[in-house]
Amino acid sequence: MxxxxxxxxxxxxxxxxxxxxxxxxxxxxxxxxxxxxxxxxxxxxxxxxxxxxxxxxxxxxxxxxxxxxxxxxxxxxxxxxxxxxxxxxxxxxxxxxxxxxFQIDESDRGFSFMRDGPLDMRMGQTGPGAADVVNHMSAADLTTILRQLGEERQARRIAGAIVARRKTEPFETTLDLANCVEHAVGGRRGKKTHPATLTFQAIRMYVNDxxxxxxxxxxxxxxxxxxxxxxxxxxxxxxxxxxxxxxxxxxxxxxxxxxxxxxxxxxxxxxxxxxxxxxxxxxxxxxxxxxxxxxxxxxxxxxxTDAPAWTDPVDTGKSVPPLKTLEVAL
Ligand SMILES: C[S@@+](CC[C@H](N)C(=O)[O-])C[C@H]1O[C@@H](n2cnc3c(N)ncnc32)[C@H](O)[C@@H]1O
CATH class of the missing domain: 3.40.50.150 (Vaccinia Virus protein VP39)
Incomplete structure (x- = not known):
């Protein structure tokens, strides 16, 4: 498409x-x-x-x-x-x-919980991917990421479920993660959107900064x-x-x-x-x-305008653990 x-x-x-x-x-x-x-x-x-x-x-x-x-x-x-x-x-x-x-429709890129594929989500071809985030970050850092970038209300519960599940088997695919989140929040409960929507959004935003x-x-x-x-x-x-x-x-x-x-x-x-x-x-x-x-x-x-560019850095307004921490840990 x-x-x-x-x-x-x-x-x-x-x-x-x-x-x-x-x-x-x-x-x-x-x-x-x-x-x-x-x-x-x-x-x-x-x-x-x-x-x-x-x-x-x-x-x-x-x-x-x-x-x-x-x-x-x-x-x-x-x-x-x-x-x-x-x-x-x-x-x-x-x-x-x-x-x-193009990126969402390509299951190999791992952006979508609607299609099974490797848990990747990187727009570029370098750096850690989504599987590295969910398999290696602490529950506290995962909670921060889900809260800050997904505005996910059940961030702590989902992060806890991710950490518990990876102890027995690391996450490899998009459906692995989507199913884990769905279980953690007690199923779909008649909602139109998939319960993993905000989790996927947060991890994608994090992986790609x-x-x-x-x-x-x-x-x-x-x-x-x-x-x-x-x-x-x-x-x-x-x-x-x-x-x-x-x-x-x-x-x-x-x-x-x-x-x-x-x-x-x-x-x-x-x-x-x-x-x-x-x-x-x-x-x-x-x-x-x-x-x-x-x-x-x-x-x-x-x-x-013709005024000089400002030198102040632009604030994202969000504070998440730097991706570099994960790069070092891997
Ligand atoms: C919504 S699409 C753009 C679609 C485009 N306007 C069109 O009409 O086809 C976003 C694109 O931006 C790229 N992208 C996202 N963040 C980027 C970044 N920080 N630097 C360069 N490209 C980026 C993605 O890889 C993706 O291909």
Whole structure:
């Protein structure tokens, strides 16, 4: 199955592709956004993805479309990736956060509790996978991850069940984990969503450091965008949307902290972004009925000013044990 891009027309309108300019798609995926941007103007597009499968697709497309440059890497390293290509400034950065349908539908990638496959969930091909997390992390750390990244109310109970089960047999497959969580919470109890939904979400976000990447990607985009350049971000989850909203509002000087009576130095850096809209754009009923996956998507846009990029790191607002701890333990 292919990936149906969400809020595509809205993304295009927000980016305003113009002839001769250079844009970055930090989440190339199936190339749904990228190809439309390349059609809309005689521009150049750098398509980044951390997944080799996505970049292999991009390379095949680039054979027909010389204005497309595929790059394997993480958007958190956006400025370094561009620098290595000799690009110092771009006119737009798009981020479409989350996993693609290609990744979910491929049972070998281990993202879905609907399909049995190895418990992996890595978007890229490096680092620890989901099986390493559930087989090696302490119950306390697992509880923190499920609570912070899944907002799972039964975090402690599920973490306890995971640790008890792995004592007899380590987890290997997606269904192993899905069944363990289902038992731990006492079955489905007539609920529409699978009881392992939030556990899978939390572990996927942890394995891929999704909030950390988003925070680093936003700050990197701020450094590479030319004045007037557009930052266009689509999220699927309230934790991510909150992070984007706070980043944009802070950088636009809209978070309070500073009155006109304050001395200049106390007001903080000059706004590096202008907000076009305070509210996020949501999909319409028609898009949701054609593509239910679009339901929770939110689009936010900010336009780069000519002020210097801020130096403060972007806070994810969540505290989880660093993935490095697990890398060392393995
Ligand atoms: C929702 S899909 C993007 C779909 C794309 N907009 C389209 O229209 O086909 C998200 C993609 O971003 C990639 N991705 C997620 N986090 C990333 C990161 N930190 N750096 C680079 N790519 C990332 C995933 O591998 C996936 O292919």
């Amino acid at each position: 292919s990936h149906v891009p969400v809020l595509l027309e809205e993304v295009l309108e927000a980016l305003q592709p113009t002839d001769g300019e250079t844009y970055v798609d930090g989440t190339f995926g199936g190339g749904g956004y990228a190809l439309r941007v390349l059609e809309a103007a005689d521009c150049h597009l750098i398509g980044i993805d951390r997944d080799l499968d996505a970049i292999t697709r991009a390379e095949a497309l680039a054979e027909q479309q010389p204005r497309l440059t595929p790059l394997l890497g993480r958007f958190g390293d956006l400025d370094e990736l561009l620098e290595a290509e000799g690009v110092s400034e771009v006119h737009g950065v798009m981020l479409d956060i989350g996993v693609s349908s 999704e909030l950390g990447e988003l925070a680093r990607g936003l700050a990197a985009a701020e450094r590479v965008l030319a004045p007037g350049g557009r930052l266009v971000v689509v999220t699927f989850h309230s934790l991510e949307d909150r992070l984007v909203k706070q980043f944009m509002r802070e950088r636009a000087g809209a978070t309070g902290g500073g009155s006109r009576y304050m001395p200049e130095a106390a007001k903080g850096p000059a706004p590096s972004f202008d907000l076009k809209r305070r509210k996020a754009t949501e999909p319409g009923e028609e898009e949701i009925s054609q593509n239910p996956r679009a339901r929770s998507s939110r689009l936010r846009v900010a336009v780069r």
